[in-house]
Amino acid sequence: MAESLNLATVYVSDAQYNRNIFFDTSPQAVRLYLLYNHWIMQMLVYVFIITNLALALLEDPAVVPVPIWATSTIEIICLSAFTARLVHYAKVIPKEKFWKDPKNICFIFIVTLSFIDLTIYGALKAAGYFGVRWSRVLRPLLLVNVTEGRQLRRAFRSIRNALPQISYVFFLFMFSVLVFSLIALKLFGKRGLLTIDGSSYFTDYFEIVFDLYVLMTTANSPDIMMPAYNYSIFFTIFFILYIVVNTYTFMSFFLAVVYNNYKKYLKEEVRQLVKARRFKMCRAFSVLQEAWGEGGELMVSQAKWNLLVKLVKPNISIAHRELLWSVLDDQKKGHIGKLAFVQSCDLLSIQVITVRSQAHPLLNCFPFVYNSAASRFIHHMVRHRMFVYVYDAIILINAVFIGLDEENPVVSNAEWGFLALYMLEIILKLYATDPRLFFARHQFWNWFDTIIVVSALLGTIINSALKHAGGYTSRQILDIVFIFRVLRLVRLVDSIKRFRAIINTLIKIGPTILTFGQLILVVYYIFAMVGMELFKGKIQYFEPNSTRPGQEYCGNPLLKGTTFAKLNYCKNNFNNVVSSFIVLLELTVVNQWHVLTSGFTAVTHVSARIFFVLFHIVVVIIIINIFIAFILEAFLVEY
């Protein structure tokens, strides 16, 4: 009995969390499987993955340099944990299933290669040779191939599916760039025009191709056009045509192709998920079913169902469980059929906000005071619309005060007043509403308000204590207090209905954006690892007061007089993983990416452009479009 209940629980919770694992159904395997899916185990996996990824902060080129033995030890621990997790998984599912699953093969591959690389690197370093930690580019792929990375795998699958269509459009686009470049070469090449820095204009075919690729991204507009425009106004036709065709039409085409595929694929995925969920619920039913009545109909009794629900959702209240049962067993038979049982999966997923009509704690303690006329007046006041308006007005006035100079004593004293008013608001609300309702899980804005106000209050108190104690003001504490103060203004958004709707949409698409964040992390990490190997130490940043020479050309004479150095981009380098990520973000934003590229090609070789163009294709053309497709679809569904 306990075993069949365990099995049914596993099926139901797999259906709930859309897990798609064909585990062994032997009692022992089921117990192992339950352990495998325990939240602590899952959290541990992510802790190890994040630790493993974070090693890049300590490894050469490091943010915080640490001896190799330390990073190696941490990495070995992480890799061992991954191995243990995989062995656990192998014990849960049948052998033939295990070896057929590409994600397991990938996982083994990554872990093995990491061990090999680590050994080789350690040996090379011990012998004093040069070594490259090439397996670091594989690390983020663990995020994809881990059992829990379902959403991320789906995102990658959707990219893979869109890839053929994207590549057709991309080749046509590249063909167009090549043809336009040929025209540009012949139109401008022989006219002896000069660019703003005095170099010859449009005379080398491959330079033109790159320049026009950059123009497609708009990053060198209108500068690239100016010499031709200054020569003759008719030449602008060439550039206008180019921008209309390549920037607007092709770029919209890319979005359209991605969106089209995403939509098509999403529908198919949802269909598959629903099918798999139903299948699992049927399996759970067949485990728990009993013949009932004269017809021998297969049913599940309320008692069994209750036990199941208690195991699947331990935190569910009895009232909630009873409610669900009454929905399923609408004829009050005491047992349900297959159809109703399958439905119970969706019912269990619904978030029910249980409004307990309990009395306010103060009413229990001081019934006489709480029911007095004065108390009733407070209740009435807090619930009145004017209360909201008054506080909106206070926030607006506060906004003006925030804009003023905080060293003015009037302003800094007013801050205490505002804090008192906000605390009063929270206290009044807590007086009028049951605190358990006020701080219910879905009450986003109440939590937001309280945290912001209390944090600001604490910060202000600490700051003024420090000031009185030693006349010392911490800039950091002031900054943090200040940010809390400004965040209070965000509350205004909640007062305007239309804004609230937009914010709710944003909150709802949050989980999707999280998946997207992981996707971006994987791609950034890979490019950062490659970028660091290619460009580390080539461009240096010196503090403004540094006495070391070469500050004006980022410590590399090859950058003398370049736009990169002139714009003071020295800190945009690949000298550690954090600055690499910042450079990649700047490249994602696209603006000035050709200047960044020019800096790195100047200190290495012109072929370094490949790295940057590849990044542009992968991140801007593919991933950002996927992101927009994400948001478009989420918006169309939610808004």
Add this chain to the structure above:
Amino acid sequence: MAESLNLATVYVSDAQYNRNIFFDTSPQAVRLYLLYNHWIMQMLVYVFIITNLALALLEDPAVVPVPIWATSTIEIICLSAFTARLVHYAKVIPKEKFWKDPKNICFIFIVTLSFIDLTIYGALKAAGYFGVRWSRVLRPLLLVNVTEGRQLRRAFRSIRNALPQISYVFFLFMFSVLVFSLIALKLFGKRGLLTIDGSSYFTDYFEIVFDLYVLMTTANSPDIMMPAYNYSIFFTIFFILYIVVNTYTFMSFFLAVVYNNYKKYLKEEVRQLVKARRFKMCRAFSVLQEAWGEGGELMVSQAKWNLLVKLVKPNISIAHRELLWSVLDDQKKGHIGKLAFVQSCDLLSIQVITVRSQAHPLLNCFPFVYNSAASRFIHHMVRHRMFVYVYDAIILINAVFIGLDEENPVVSNAEWGFLALYMLEIILKLYATDPRLFFARHQFWNWFDTIIVVSALLGTIINSALKHAGGYTSRQILDIVFIFRVLRLVRLVDSIKRFRAIINTLIKIGPTILTFGQLILVVYYIFAMVGMELFKGKIQYFEPNSTRPGQEYCGNPLLKGTTFAKLNYCKNNFNNVVSSFIVLLELTVVNQWHVLTSGFTAVTHVSARIFFVLFHIVVVIIIINIFIAFILEAFLVEY
């Protein structure tokens, strides 16, 4: 009879062209209405509108200066033509309908104001005073309010409908910018940081708001971040958060809102159009109907239907008409009911490609030669797949030759060879296919090939004739010949099936893009007129060899040392309508728009930013998103 047939014709052609005009049904009005819809009349209206718009080329500040009396005369002629057209329209539709239609009111308003403005301006100029031709901003609105501007009105309606939702998102976005600006002011303002040109960094709230607005458009990334980044790496968090929230999330939201509205509205519009079309066909039926048979069923006879079709589509072939009838009257009764009659509207709209199985003209003239074995061999060869491959290879070799130096005699002689090969291809194809089929209207690529090759041939002949005659080579002719030569490469696209599909999609969404082009023209024209009044003559461009002083600061000392002048943007000015349009295009592309803005604010006042921010909101946030929504939807339907 003739009158009722006329009336029915009008209804059917209104249904065909989606005209929605409630004309008077008196015979005289119907005749006037037929005249009103005549293609010559419609073309004339557009000629006058374009002339009226083109006046901006001649009016001060002019591309080609012309005396005021000349432009005024042309404008009076145009305005008179518009008045005549409107009077004609007033005679066609009932009075009460005429005065209820907002587009007529707008039209009268625009024409009247233009007359008034012209008079005042003439008087002021005659008296030697300063005058502004303010009514010029109204001119492009004629394109919208003219009877034929249905598509354009629909586009404007779709913008108007999306406007409330866009503005909610916009206000929330602006709120976010204001809050971020406040944080920036407090975080960076007191740290004494300096920008690259030595000015103080983030110390003025309104400057910060503008800078962060520009950052949302990505145009000043990463420059705006660098001083804070150089100070502390933690400050990049602020900018990353800002970009994620405002650039990515809000900008995607704008697209989502526009797309959402566009889709919703499009569906409604299509529903309305279908309804209106059916209504008109019913009206036409009721004009032509006769009672038939014992039941007195209302029917339309084939004879009447034939007369109607002849009037509606004069160019339709008898075979095509017979085919349509046989589809409608599938039981061969000789008359059709209301349902079939209403259907005939859609049937008439279908483009039927009539492949006349006529003999090749040469077969008629020289049957013996054309049927000979050699001739048959040529037929076989031309239709073989290898023929296509061989010519693709020739084009590829040609591409290499184009890339080489054309002054090399081998290359210039090879060009004659290539031209001969292309001419041979066309002649062979014409020999194998009926020329009437080869040059049928839908044979886009045949037309393309022939025009490109023949033009290149003519150009090359003229050029070599000029060279032999006087040793003189015209750079212009060479350029044009060269472009034709390169365009030949485009033919390769047609050989690859996937590319052909993409190109066909592009061709199909052509008409939609045309409407969009008009939309952009209207907005650009209005902004150009306002921009010219605000900024004309403030920034000058001098030819490189000019002896006039101030070349390095665009003739305006206020621009000394500014980025605008340093980047040699002097030709980006509002000194005539053509350069205004080019500046507006550059602003649409967004990159460096803050530098362009800084130039114009430097020579006028900081409030000139309003003009540029407004342009950004209208064109980039609204219209470009509408364009992307256009393409997304067109693509999802067509591809």
